[in-house]
Amino acid sequence: MxxxxxxxEVYCNQLMRRRRGFPLxxxxxPENLSAEYRRHGVAIGDVGSITPEGIFDFCFxxxxxxxxxxxxxxxxxxxxxxxxxxxxDLTSLAYAPGNSALTSSVQKLDLSPFAEFPGGNFxxxxxxxxxxxxxxxxxxxxxxxxxLELVREYVATHAESWYKHINGARGRGLQNGSLYLxxxxxxxxxxxxxxxxxxxxxxxxxxxATPRADSSIRYQWGGIHGCRDPSQHKSYDPSPKRNIPLNQxxxxxxxxxxxxxxxxxxxxxxxxIREIVESRLGSANGNGNMSLxxxxxxxxxxxxxxxxxxxxxxxxxxxxNGNVVLSDFPPxxxxxxxxxxxxxxxxxxxxxxxxxxxxxxxxxxxxxxxxSTGFPVQSVSELLRKIDDEFSITIxxx
Numbered sequence: 001m002x003x004x005x006x007x008x009e010v011y012c013n014q015l016m017r018r019r020r021g022f023p024l025x026x027x028x029x030p031e032n033l034s035a036e037y038r039r040h041g042v043a044i045g046d047v048g049s050i051t052p053e054g055i056f057d058f059c060f061x062x063x064x065x066x067x068x069x070x071x072x073x074x075x076x077x078x079x080x081x082x083x084x085x086x087x088x089d090l091t092s093l094a095y096a097p098g099n100s101a102l103t104s105s106v107q108k109l110d111l112s113p114f115a116e117f118p119g120g121n122f123x124x125x126x127x128x129x130x131x132x133x134x135x136x137x138x139x140x141x142x143x144x145x146x147x148l149e150l151v152r153e154y155v156a157t158h159a160e161s162w163y164k165h166i167n168g169a170r171g172r173g174l175q176n177g178s179l180y181l182x183x184x185x186x187x188x189x190x191x192x193x194x195x196x197x198x199x200x201x202x203x204x205x206x207x208x209a210t211p212r213a214d215s216s217i218r219y220q221w222g223g224i225h226g227c228r229d230p231s232q233h234k235s236y237d238p239s240p241k242r243n244i245p246l247n248q249x250x251x252x253x254x255x256x257x258x259x260x261x262x263x264x265x266x267x268x269x270x271x272x273i274r275e276i277v278e279s280r281l282g283s284a285n286g287n288g289n290m291s292l293x294x295x296x297x298x299x300x301x302x303x304x305x306x307x308x309x310x311x312x313x314x315x316x317x318x319x320x321n322g323n324v325v326l327s328d329f330p331p332x333x334x335x336x337x338x339x340x341x342x343x344x345x346x347x348x349x350x351x352x353x354x355x356x357x358x359x360x361x362x363x364x365x366x367x368x369x370x371x372s373t374g375f376p377v378q379s380v381s382e383l384l385r386k387i388d389d390e391f392s393i394t395i396x397x398x
Contacts, residue, residue, distance in 0.1 A: 007232035008054035011195035012335045014103045014132035019368045020186060021251035021360055022337065023101075023134070025054025027191060028236065028248055033058060036069045041247030044085070044145055046182040047162060049174055050335055056252060059166055062154065062181070076165035082154045089147040091184070097139040098122075101250075105131035109204075118190075118217045122207035126231070128198050134250060135192040135207045137219050137237065141246065144184030144253055151255070152357065155181060156396065159257050159355045164267060177258040177340035183359070184253030187246050192219055194233035203228055207235070214241050256339030258356040261347055338363040338383065345384050346393060353395070362391060 005013075008025040015023040029041045042056050045063040050056060059074075062082045066075045098117030100108055102124070109123040118137040126133075145151070162179060166172045192207040208222045219237045238244045259267070342358045350356070366386045367377055377383050 005197065006052070007195050008052065009335055010130055010197060010232075011132045011193060012054050014130060014195065015101055015134060016338070017103065017367050018101045019364050020101055021184065021253040021364070022050070023054075023132075023251055024050070024056055024249055025193065025335075027188070027250050030055065030058075034069050034072060039245045039247060041187065041245075042182055042185045042249040042252060044143065044182055044184060045082070047166075047179070048182075049166075049172065049178050049180055050337065052335060054335060056180075056182075056249065057172070059162075059170060059172075062151075074170075076158065076161040078161065082150065085145055085147065085150075089145060091142070091144040091146055093142040093144075095136060095140045095142070095186075097137060099136045099139050101134040101136075103131040103133075105129075106133055118219065119209050121209055122192070122205075124194075124205045124207075125202060126196060126198070126205055127202050130197045131195070133192070133194040133205065133233075135219070136188050136190070136250070137192075137207075137209070137217070138189040140186050140188040140250060142184065142186040142251075148183060148255075148359065151181070151183060153396075155255060155257055155357055156355045159259060159357075160263055160267070162257075163259055163264075167268065175340075176264050177256055177343045178337075179257040180252075180254050180337075181257060182252050182254040185249050186251040188248050188250050189240070189244060189246060190219060190235075190237040191248060191250060192221060192233065192235040192237075194221065194231045196231035198230040203230065205229065205231060205233070212239060214239055216240055253360045255357045255359050256337060256343055258340075258343040258347060260354040260356070261351055263354060338367060341380060341383065342387060345387070349393070350395065362387070366390070 011025050012023050024042075027041075029038045031038070037058065042058070043061060045061045046056070046058050047060055047062060048056055048058045060071045060076070060079070061068075063084055064071050065081050066073050066079050096117075098115075098120060100122065102108060105127045107125045109125060115121070117139075122135045122137075124133055159179070163174070166179065167174055194205055206222050207219055209217045209219055212218050216239045218239070220235055221233045236248060258264075339358045339360065339362065342362060343356045346356045346358070347353060363383070366383060377386065
C-alpha cells in the first residue's frame with residue numbers, strides 16, 4: 001500500500017488481520033435510516049454491502065417481517081423472514097475498557113500499568129510503513145451467531161432475488177461477491193481510530209482522556225510534543241450522561257455471497273467472476289492455481305492493479321470463455337474483502353454452482369498478522385493454497 005490509498009482502505013485492510021472480523025471505518029448508523037435502526041445499528045441478519053468509505057450499507061434484515069419499521073416494506077419480491085435464532089446459538093464476549101486492536105507495526109505503551117479506563121491515556125508507538133489503531137476506552141461487546149446451517153440454506157434459496165432487488169430497485173450496482181449477510185457484530189460506546197502511511201521510521205500517537213464539565217471523561221486524539229503525526233484519525237465519545245445507545249459497530253462477521261456465473265450473466269449481462277490477466281498479474285490455469293507477478297500482493301490483486309492504486313476494475317479480459325461473455329468492469333474505488341477472492345476461486349473450481357458463499361471465519365486465521373499462526377499471507381496464491389489445505393468445499397444440491 002502507499003499514500004494513494006484512502007484512509008478507509010488503509011484502516012480496513014490493515015485491521016482485518018487482527019482476527020476480530022471485518023473492520024468498519026464508519027461504525028455509526030447512517031442518518032438516513034429509520035430511528036429504530038439508528039438506535040441499534042448493524043444487527044445479525046442485516047443484508048447489505050461495504051461501501052468504499054467503510055460504511056455498512058444496510059438494505060434489509062432477514063429476521064424481520066417486511067412491514068417492520070426497519071425493513072419498511074423495501075424488501076425483495078416474495079420476501080419471507082427466517083425464523084428467529086435461539087439465544088443459546090449466540091457467542092457473547094465483552095472486551096474490557098481500555099482494550100485496543102492494533103496492527104503489528106503499532107505497539108501500545110503501558111505508561112501507567114494501574115490506570116483505570118475510561119480515565120487513563122492510550123499511547124502508541126507507530127512504525128513505518130503503514131498501520132492502524134482502534135482504541136476502545138469503554139471496551140466493546142461481541143455477539144456472533146454460532147449455528148449457520150439454517151442461514152446458509154436460506155441464502156442459497158434467496159440470493160438471486162436479493163441481488164435482483166439490490167441491483168435493480170435499490171440501484172446499488174454491486175459486483176458479484178459484494179453482497180454481505182451479517183452473522184455477528186462487535187459494538188462499542190466510544191472509540192478512537194487512526195490509520196497511517198508514513199516513510200518515517202517511528203512516531204507516537206496519544207488518545208487522551210480529558211474531563212468534561214459534567215464530570216465525565218472525554219477521549220480525543222492529541223499530538224505528542226515535538227513529534228510529527230502523519231496519521232489520519234477520528235473519534236467518537238459522547239457523554240455517558242446522555243444515555244447513549246450501543247450502536248457503534250467496529251467489526252462485523254458474516255457471509256459474502258456470489259451467484260453462479262450463468263445466473264449472474266442472465267440477470268446482469270456481464271461476467272460475475274474477476275479474471276486474472278496474464279500480462280498484468282501472472283497466470284491462471286484451469287485448475288484455479290494462480291501465480292502472481294513479482295512484487296504484486298494479495299491486496300493489489302484484489303484492487304485490480306499489479307501494485308498500488310485504489311480502484312478495482314478497468315479492462316479485465318475480452319472475448320468468450322466457454323459460454324460466459326467477459327466484459328469490462330468500470331473502475332470503482334473499493335475496500336478489499338478477502339471472501340470475494342475466495343468466492344471467485346470457488347466459482348472457477350465449480351463453474352456450475354448456483355450460489356457460492358464464504359464466511360469471514362474462513363480467512364480470519366489465514367490472514368492473521370500474528371506470530372503464533374506463522375508468517376502472514378502476502379499473495380493470492382498463498383491464500384488459495386491455504387484455503388485448499390485447511391478447508392473442504394461443501395456442495396449441496398437443490
